[in-house]
Amino acid sequence: MIPTNNNHSVHFPRTRMRRGRRTAGIRTLLRETTLEPRHLILPVFVEETLEERTPINAMPGVFRETETSVVTRAKEAEKAGLGALMLFGVSHHKDHEGHDSMISGGLLDRMVGNVRAACPDLVIMADLCFCEYTDHGHCGPLTSEGTVDNDATLENIARQAIIAARAGADILAPSGMMDGQVAAIRNGLDKEGFEDRAILAYAAKYASHFYGPFRDAAGCSLKKGDRKTYQMDPANGDEALREVALDIQEGADMVMVKPGLPYLDILWRIKQEFAMPTFAYNVSGEYAMLRFAAQAGVLDYENVMMETLTSFRRAGADGILTYSALDAAKILQNHL
Ligand code: PBG
Numbered sequence: 001m002i003p004t005n006n007n008h009s010v011h012f013p014r015t016r017m018r019r020g021r022r023t024a025g026i027r028t029l030l031r032e033t034t035l036e037p038r039h040l041i042l043p044v045f046v047e048e049t050l051e052e053r054t055p056i057n058a059m060p061g062v063f064r065e066t067e068t069s070v071v072t073r074a075k076e077a078e079k080a081g082l083g084a085l086m087l088f089g090v091s092h093h094k095d096h097e098g099h100d101s102m103i104s105g106g107l108l109d110r111m112v113g114n115v116r117a118a119c120p121d122l123v124i125m126a127d128l129c130f131c132e133y134t135d136h137g138h139c140g141p142l143t144s145e146g147t148v149d150n151d152a153t154l155e156n157i158a159r160q161a162i163i164a165a166r167a168g169a170d171i172l173a174p175s176g177m178m179d180g181q182v183a184a185i186r187n188g189l190d191k192e193g194f195e196d197r198a199i200l201a202y203a204a205k206y207a208s209h210f211y212g213p214f215r216d217a218a219g220c221s222l223k224k225g226d227r228k229t230y231q232m233d234p235a236n237g238d239e240a241l242r243e244v245a246l247d248i249q250e251g252a253d254m255v256m257v258k259p260g261l262p263y264l265d266i267l268w269r270i271k272q273e274f275a276m277p278t279f280a281y282n283v284s285g286e287y288a289m290l291r292f293a294a295q296a297g298v299l300d301y302e303n304v305m306m307e308t309l310t311s312f313r314r315a316g317a318d319g320i321l322t323y324s325a326l327d328a329a330k331i332l333q334n335h336l
Contacts, residue, residue: 045090078119080333088127146224170197212288
């Protein structure tokens with residue numbers, strides 16, 4: 001609403017918006033949106049049996065970390081004041097159900113445990129999904145018709161959550177878009193005495209082509225089919241609100257919208273409607289767009305990246321999962 005102040009004209013020439021932009025000091029004074037390192041969450045890929053951290057070609061500047069080098073990244077994240085670290089496993093022990101993520105001594109258990117041992121105070125998020133651990137690449141075991149078996153996945157995801165919690169994860173983040181997954185995880189955690197661990201639901205996760213580079217990075221490209229029977233149709237907005245409402249009823253402590261940039265309207269609606277801690281995932285394809293445009297000399301990476309992250313905050317995000325988290329934190333620290 002435009003404020004109309006008594007008899008004063010609010011029109012030009014009395015009102016000149018440029019007065020608020022005249023100097024850097026005034027612009028800083030009037031800035032509405034803040035971006036701080038604590039708003040940023042760094043996703044990290046951890047590949048087992050890797051000798052050396054390896055660059056991911058589709059994501060310049062991002063690496064697959066070894067089970068040792070992930071600890072170095074975690075310490076960097078802590079030092080930079082990031083809000084949290086999100087861990088993704090790249091398994092070499094894939095099978096039909098993804099057991100490597102459900103057994104003690106498996107990759108999920110080890111990577112969370114290693115980071116926890118090195119960084120007792122760092123907030124650790126564990127991505128809970130099976131696509132990085134199944135040999136077919138889908139987010140749960142398949143039925144005889146070849147679609148993901150929702151209810152069988154629920155039993156498994158509770159086991160996965162307990163493994164991650166026992167290893168020291170603070171926040172469990174289910175990304176598989178199975179119906180009932182938040183309740184299954186909450187029940188599983190509570191039964192094992194982990195009622196203090198939080199759930200960040202990837203509540204509104206779309207069947208997006210912006211995940212392309214991630215699937216290469218995490219080695220979870222599909223052998224067959226797509227994820228449209230469980231992830232959302234990009235054309236739908238109201239459905240996202242229903243997904244979030246259900247996840248909150250099931251016990252989600254925080255919710256997420258994914259991807260980020262093409263879904264800022266969804267982020268805005270969710271934050272306005274539910275007033276929950278709400279996160280946005282600035283996904284691999286969004287990151288790649290900026291990096292490759294910069295490599296081509298078309299955009300300035302640092303500037304467009306900071307502008308992008310600010311737009312998430314302005315649209316209502318409490319935090320942003322972004323591969324640019326360390327780059328952004330460095331820039332923010334230099335400006336202090
Ligand atoms: C796994 C998962 C995906 C991403 C995060 N968790 C891929 C997918 O659903 O296909 C994508 C993240 C990114 O693109 O950065 N369920």
